[in-house]
Amino acid sequence: MANEINKEEMHTKRVLEPLAWIFQLISGLILTVLVTFHFYETHFVSHEAMEYELVVSRLSSLGYKIMYALLVFFVAFHAFNGVRAILLDTNFGAKYPQVVNSLCFLAFLIAFGYGSLLLLVF
Amino acid sequence: MDVEFRIRRFDGEKSYWQTFNIPVKRGMTVLEGLYYIKENLDGSLTFRASCRMAICGSCAVKINGKPRLACETQILEIGNSLEVEPLDNFKVIKDLVTDFEGFFKKHEAVKPYLIRKDDNYEEPVELIQSPKELHAYYDFTLCVKCGACYSVCPAAATRDDYLGPAAITAAYRFNADSRDEGEKIRLALVCGDNGVWRCHFAAECSEVCPKQIDPAKAVQKIRFKSAIETIKSIFR
Amino acid sequence: MWQKWFSVKGKSLFSIAFSLHRLTGVVLTIYLCMHLAYLTSIRMGKEVFESFIATTVTPQFLIFDILLVLAGIYHGVNGLRLILHEFGLTYESRKSILYVSVAIVLIVWLIASYRMYTFVMGV
Numbered sequence: 001m002a003n004e005i006n007k008e009e010m011h012t013k014r015v016l017e018p019l020a021w022i023f024q025l026i027s028g029l030i031l032t033v034l035v036t037f038h039f040y041e042t043h044f045v046s047h048e049a050m051e052y053e054l055v056v057s058r059l060s061s062l063g064y065k066i067m068y069a070l071l072v073f074f075v076a077f078h079a080f081n082g083v084r085a086i087l088l089d090t091n092f093g094a095k096y097p098q099v100v101n102s103l104c105f106l107a108f109l110i111a112f113g114y115g116s117l118l119l120l121v122f
Numbered sequence: 123m124d125v126e127f128r129i130r131r132f133d134g135e136k137s138y139w140q141t142f143n144i145p146v147k148r149g150m151t152v153l154e155g156l157y158y159i160k161e162n163l164d165g166s167l168t169f170r171a172s173c174r175m176a177i178c179g180s181c182a183v184k185i186n187g188k189p190r191l192a193c194e195t196q197i198l199e200i201g202n203s204l205e206v207e208p209l210d211n212f213k214v215i216k217d218l219v220t221d222f223e224g225f226f227k228k229h230e231a232v233k234p235y236l237i238r239k240d241d242n243y244e245e246p247v248e249l250i251q252s253p254k255e256l257h258a259y260y261d262f263t264l265c266v267k268c269g270a271c272y273s274v275c276p277a278a279a280t281r282d283d284y285l286g287p288a289a290i291t292a293a294y295r296f297n298a299d300s301r302d303e304g305e306k307i308r309l310a311l312v313c314g315d316n317g318v319w320r321c322h323f324a325a326e327c328s329e330v331c332p333k334q335i336d337p338a339k340a341v342q343k344i345r346f347k348s349a350i351e352t353i354k355s356i357f358r
Numbered sequence: 359m360w361q362k363w364f365s366v367k368g369k370s371l372f373s374i375a376f377s378l379h380r381l382t383g384v385v386l387t388i389y390l391c392m393h394l395a396y397l398t399s400i401r402m403g404k405e406v407f408e409s410f411i412a413t414t415v416t417p418q419f420l421i422f423d424i425l426l427v428l429a430g431i432y433h434g435v436n437g438l439r440l441i442l443h444e445f446g447l448t449y450e451s452r453k454s455i456l457y458v459s460v461a462i463v464l465i466v467w468l469i470a471s472y473r474m475y476t477f478v479m480g481v
Contacts, residue, residue, distance in 0.1 A: 017313065017314070017315055017317075019352070022349050029438075032434045032437070035430065043474055050415060052404045052408055055400060056400070075390060080387070086384070088319075088320065089276075090360065091280065091281055091359075093315075094316060097315055111390065114394055187367050187368020274369065279362035280359055280362055322376060323376070323440050324375075324376035325370075325373075325443075326369055329372060336449075
């Protein structure tokens with residue numbers, strides 16, 4: 001039939017957008033929990049939560065390390081995938097989708113890497 | 123009763139507001155008002171209209187900031203002063219007439235017709251459909267392609283090649299049709315970066331649709347489907 | 359061009375919700391970058407970190423913090439609403455869900471603001 005579309009070409013081109021969309025929703029769901037916890041931890045529990053020793057002790061414990069790693073991973077993805085979606089909403093994004101995709105992915109990696117650095121130091 | 127019509131006009135070079143005062147009777151529509159101006163006050167006023175009964179979708183204009191069909195909007199329901207403008211997100215050709223070429227091209231691009239493997243025009247067969255199957259898509263067949271949804275869509279406002287709510291709704295309408303066999307083809311067509319992913323559920327399209335057919339709902343449904351299909355295709 | 363995302367004249371509440379979602383999203387992304395940069399101070403030792411805290415955890419900064427929390431709560435609650443609809447659920451009752459979300463945002467924001475106020479003031 002004339003309506004057949006080249007399947008191979010279709011596949012590689014179409015996977016990024018749906019996966020990014022689904023993952024944006026999932027990371028959003030996870031973030032509501034993680035960010036609420038992070039905020040609660042620093043503002044609701046005690047007045048001393050932001051003292052240097054307490055911050056360092058949190059950063060040194062394995063449980064917090066995992067929590068912060070997840071938080072920075074999901075927040076960096078959610079933020080820069082959001083920026084990517086915003087840029088793709090424009091004619092600039094329509095013209096240079098590859099540029100937008102790679103820059104946002106790079107920004108995500110940098111944000112995630114820089115945030116994780118703190119977890120590796122302590 | 124006299125009603126003030128402020129109309130945003132465009133003569134090919136500059137855009138300007140012009141005010142007309144016209145006598146209005148109860149039940150008179152905005153379209154009749156525009157005809158009154160054209161016949162009695164200014165023959166150069168240009169607008170598009172045809173059926174006068176909300177089935178051709180030609181006369182959608184922005185009335186007091188909201189897109190509506192001029193033929194089914196009564197003047198006195200709006201008040202005694204009206205602002206009539208051409209639709210947003212379309213190129214204005216003259217006065218209230220906008221360029222729909224791209225809009226119809228996008229509509230055409232999603233293959234809005236039944237796709238079947240057994241098309242046989244020499245010996246056509248009747249395609250049986252139950253009432254339930256009909257109602258799965260019936261509401262979405264009511265679209266009159268007036269462009270109201272497209273004119274308020276924030277994604278269509280900034281990205282010219284976004285398919286827009288109307289075209290994606292048309293794709294959904296045929297995908298939901300039990301007689302159709304072209305679902306995969308259409309999912310691939312709306313799945314690009316100019317397709318369903320540009321929708322962020324501002325849902326304004328559903329708010330302004332003169333036929334109340336909820337384009338936003340169709341976009342969410344077809345998007346969910348194409349995301350699921352894509353994930354399945356990875357494991358295939 | 360991009361200003362059109364924020365033009366709300368003649369639009370419904372849904373469009374305003376979209377505009378605010380986009381605006382708060384951008385604000386929170388900028389804040390994320392600032393927050394990550396700020397945290398560098400922890401690696402630079404106790405004195406640097408405490409001088410950072412002494413300047414930012416103050417009554418003068420409270421107003422920004424409270425506005426930021428509003429942006430965060432709005433983006434979160436409105437985001438949950440969007441996820442619900444984008445997964446194809448409860449689409450028909452979208453109007454009442456929007457009102458409920460706005461109410462939740464305001465309630466949570468007021469509680470959080472009060473708590474932050476007492477936190478900074480050391481009450």
